[in-house]
Amino acid sequence: MLQIQTIRDKKEEIIQALTKRNLDASPLVNGVLDLDEKRRATQTQLDNTLAESNKLSKEIGHLYKSGKAQEANELKAKTSALKEDSKVLSEQLANATEELQTLLYQIPNTPHDLVPAGSSEEDNEEVFQEGTIPVLAEGALPHWELAKKYDLIDFELGVKITGAGFPVYKGKGARLQRALISYFLDKNTDAGYTEMQVPHLVNEASGYGTGQLPDKEGQMYHVTEDNLYLIPTAEVPVTNLFRDEILAESDFPKRYTAYTPCFRREAGSYGAHVRGLNRLHQFDKVEIVRVEHPSKSYEALDGMVEHVKNILRDLQLPYRILRLCGGDLGFTSALTYDFEVFSTAQDRWLEISSVSNFETYQANRLKLRFKDENGKSQFAHTLNGSALALPRVLAGILENYQTPDGIKIPDVLVPYCGFEVID
RNA sequence: GGAGGAAUGGCAGAGUGGUCGAAUGCGGCAGUCUUGAAAACUGUUGAGGGUCACACCUCCGGGGGUUCGAAUCCCUCUUCCUCCGCCA
CATH class of the missing domain: 3.30.930.10 (Bira Bifunctional Protein; Domain 2)
Structure with a gap:
């Protein structure tokens, strides 16, 4: 399949090249770019949530070590909300990634300059x-x-x-x-x-x-x-x-x-x-x-x-x-x-x-x-x-x-x- | 097909709940030394996402689960090894 980075950088060239295959790829390409953006946004959100959760977990560990079980338990309560969020987000991420993959699989390779136009x-x-x-x-x-x-x-x-x-x-x-x-x-x-x-x-x-x-x-x-x-x-x-x-x-x-x-x-x-x-x-x-x-x-x-x-x-x-x-x-x-x-x-x-x-x-x-x-x-x-x-x-x-x-x-x-x- | 064991970075091999993306050795790369090389010493050395660049996130065979937290515990699949059976 085409590289997502190439599609981001050379969208118009790709669409143009694919016309040689008698294909109007613009709906596919635009779909890919939309999903790609969606995927990255979701990924960023998920990453931030996980980062927060990782941080809290570490703190909990330190608190237990220093015998502050009370404070640790308070923090535990905070993590459950993050856990819910990250679960939802990672599902969204998986869906976006899969949809993106499905679209990418549908785009054929871009023909070389030497390829003549033609239908059969x-x-x-x-x-x-x-x-x-x-x-x-x-x-x-x-x-x-x-x-x-x-x-x-x-x-x-x-x-x-x-x-x-x-x-x-x-x-x-x-x-x-x-x-x-x-x-x-x-x-x-x-x-x-x-x-x-x-x-x-x-x-x-x-x-x-x-x-x-x-x-x-x-x-x-x-x-x-x-x-x-x-x-x-x-x-x-x-x-x-x-x-x-x-x-x-x-x-x-x-x-x-x-x-x-x-x-x-x-x-x-x-x-x-x-x-x-x-x-x-x-x-x-x-x-x-x-x-x-x-x-x-x-x-x-x-x-x-x-x-x-x-x-x-x-x-x-x-x-x-x-x-x-x-x-x-x-x-x-x-x-x-x-x-x-x-x-x-x-x-x-x-x-x-x-x-x-x-x-x-x-x-x-x-x-x-x-x-x-x-x-x-x-x-x-x-x-x-x-x-x-x-x-x-x-x-x-x-x-x-x-x-x-x-x-x-x-x-x-x-x-x-x-x-x-x-x- | 039956019984048992195992799967960690290029390779070998530690790690059995937090400070582990992961000790150590070998290999690779860079440097010091040398006329040059070797040896020795020093540093460096996985992949992917993300960012202008950082930060940050994910990955210890695959998938799922327990937990605030998993390379580490549980389930499952796959592969490999040992023994038995069968067999070109």
Whole structure:
């Protein structure tokens, strides 16, 4: 969430910036400022009451010690009124704080200057494109047909044991996916990201920390018995490793990578565009996460973009990079680049990575801070990106590398697969 | 799952009702000494709220209670340790 201090100092700028999200934030912002004032006034009253009460208690202690029980008892009577007051005040304070929190949770991150205005994905700005779109032979198939033809993925079997959106990968299909995971992890660790294996279930506090809660509760599978959530992305457990931490400046940069399955309910999204691997309830992803000094975070974002580019060059997949417009930008992000691979067989772009800088928005919720050169605590910046999401990369490879004689495996993956062609 | 024990500052570890935000040691930082370093010595060193700055308030695993007053007593939850059971 936004920092209350920033809202106090830069109210108009914030409202202005949020118009890019097509949001009139002035009622929210004004509400926040009113509540903030109310909260502080209540806090001051409570503090004064407690100070008075603390003082009396000390006196009572001294009086008892010096044997003046009579006088002590007189003072005791005075404290009961203060006690009543402080009880009422602390309830008011708790209410004001909670209301304030609720409002703050409703304000999305302020978009970076580079974020283009716009209302939907139509308005995203293409900033880069690279790679040759292959010309496929007559009769080229979409990946779900290829998966069936070569017995790589069984969607029906997944329906049988779980439901739609939970595919079963088989034989060379499973092996290719595993090869991609290993390859991505190797690329990431070579680039300085430390590999982590993290839990696939997280608690409520973690959900709040990275911003999945309370806004996107319906997107996560909730294990109510234990009040745990299946992770929608490794971003959640990995970023939460730093919850409640105060780093030293010398700790930067922090770079992590993790492979995890991801679980998303994706309620209500059905249709032609979600066929095959295009949208799943469970999928694999290799994530990169960085925690950075505020002055270095955009440099870091650019570095992550370059890194993902390198992977796609390695795989020789045609791709483009979009700068998300205000209307398409995630709630917690300040600036996001989406990577899309062109699928020739489907004749459409498939999103395979999303790289974002959250600035202090998550750090504020996480209480992730560092000591600056003056010894003062400041919020760090958090970033993350997919490197990469598996299903659509798999789809892109199957579709773009198909030949009448089978599917060729990209050169960099051959050592990981142990075969050169699927036929 | 059963029985017992524990949770205090970056770490270790005192503190069982008032003078405790908290001894002491280690670590960190600054200084003295030194050509430099080490050692030694001196000082300093938790977080949040609040204030122009002070004052002041809150926090001793989380929540609740007793009391004029709680790190200290009671209840509850969580986590960790030991023993037993089960088990990949």
